[in-house]
Amino acid sequence: MKKLTLEEVAKLAGVSRATVSRVINNPASVSPDFRSRVQKVIDETGYRPNLAARTLASRRSQTIGLIIPSVTQSVFGDPYFAVLIEGISRACNLHDFTLALFLFHSEDESHRVYERALSTGLLDGLIVAADKIIDPLIPQLIARQILAVYVGRPPDVSQTSYVDVDNISGSFLAVSHLLRLGYQRIATISGPQDSAVGIDRRAGYVKALKQRGREIDESLVVEGDFCRDGGYTAMRQLLSQEPDAVFAASDTMAFGAIQAIREAGLKVPDDIAIVGFDDLPLAAQCDPPLTTIRQPVRRNGMLAVETLIEMLETAPHPPRHIVLPTELIIRSSCGALTR
Amino acid sequence: MKKLTLEEVAKLAGVSRATVSRVINNPASVSPDFRSRVQKVIDETGYRPNLAARTLASRRSQTIGLIIPSVTQSVFGDPYFAVLIEGISRACNLHDFTLALFLFHSEDESHRVYERALSTGLLDGLIVAADKIIDPLIPQLIARQILAVYVGRPPDVSQTSYVDVDNISGSFLAVSHLLRLGYQRIATISGPQDSAVGIDRRAGYVKALKQRGREIDESLVVEGDFCRDGGYTAMRQLLSQEPDAVFAASDTMAFGAIQAIREAGLKVPDDIAIVGFDDLPLAAQCDPPLTTIRQPVRRNGMLAVETLIEMLETAPHPPRHIVLPTELIIRSSCGALTR
DNA sequence: AATCCATTTGAGAGCGCTCCATCAAATCAC
């Protein structure tokens, strides 16, 4: 079995190469007679077009890249990314796109990975699961005129398309809820302050407290890394401050925090209430079920893909900005059900 | 800024296209004089070769696909896959390969996804994170002569290359450990019995019991799905049988089981001991720290990639089989430290 | 019967790169 080309198929069907190409790409433009004749040969031979050749000729690869510019440990330390990837993959399938995944495992690797992700010809566009507020990737994307959609808030909003959730409102919601329940010493385990999400979710915390005329007690604000360990460590640090409630900027950190609280012999929510952020699947399953801010992670991923594809099809493309709302999901960990 | 081609670069440098190509692909074969002249132009213009053209001409894309033929929910319900993907991605980076990720979210989708994954031209080979013991993918891979490496034990060992861990020995190790500790009613939450891993890990359980002359009590054997919920549900079912120890075929199921045990007012390991399988990062962090069988998931992923790449470079290729050992990691959940 | 238009098909020119055969220049032995 040697490689079968369009040429061969055309010969076997007694038509031209162009006709076979049309049958594959736009069957409606070929008369039923020719179409079935060609289709028959395709079916019999099991012919499959060579995607590299097609990409070269059409300048469209039907492939998009997903680049997550963080060291992988933190990527998979938080199931958030798994859900995001799932959404992105799903949308790719729906639109018959292939997904290329670019992760890196150390800063050193990042250069080579970027180089591959930014190389021409193979990728129609890029989804960037942004994170750091300063990112060397961005200028390169712009310089090389690569079509990209951010997931999250990019540093330069004016030049970049993105899909994000309203993180400030979300954490505002969470902290307001805790305030409403009467907690006095509300702490927060924030995300890294060099990331947009980290900054925004802390801003929502501050905003909620200020709105009620509370002062910000800096000793109740600890920076985590969105991972379980970070939440655990941060919580241990917070314990000495005796908070009665904690807003964790991610569910994963909330899980770590709960463990730290338990190990200190305290109970959630009786001694310390917890609210998370993300509403990961685990949030509903864990013990106690986690009160959290739901953000549509999967949907966000899908929207990123769809936005990218639309931009692909309708150049020139002004940057598009999509911001989705969040929602407070009340379960047991905040004490609302027991107080 | 229009597209820059090899042709242009050659013109600018005053050399032929072939020379520029050689500077890029095999600098040593070009005299220093020419080389630096060409390199200068490349640097100044920021020229990047078009990968589609390169792929077409060289018949090598430097891209491999990872296909996980399970519905995604279960893919990301168990962090195992996250770790596997991480290993695969890492090896790809190391060898300057790009990774295309094929997931699907329903059986319906699988056809189109398979079609894309098996299409010619864009992928040099495929890594299949096998799972089901019967898989329509396999005959297609063979029919289309696609280079592939399995992760896990494939149905037909003779024709397929694979990288696996010794699951039978692993669970044998786990259950023998529980026996050694003196547990009498040892249950197992197994994986799905239509998957090789599920079957093998149950076989190890049976083997260990038989070796000690124990009868298999079918009521102590419950099938799970490798996910947390499955472990939880299975454990609830097992509780009525009053086991004093449980071997869960994955850490993730062990976590679910622990929750069920707790909710029943029992303690781990005092009332029921637990051993898991995988040694996920969370196994060490959780409460109580989980005794488990460590399998080198990341390394497995990396090996799969490296095996594939080697096969790529040295056709013809007899199928290669790599089976890695597992290791018992003793922590608190089995009671070994407290008994 | 002649003209026009719509619909299809075919021919051919790329897409941007690799690779091989070829050729020119440089090196060496004698």
Add this chain to the structure above:
DNA sequence: GTGATTTGATGGAGCGCTCTCAAATGGATT
């Protein structure tokens, strides 16, 4: 100085597909 050998650069022929444009076909219109 000559011929043999080595080294390095070049030109051109693909790789397998898409796409434009012109030609062919077959009514419909006048």
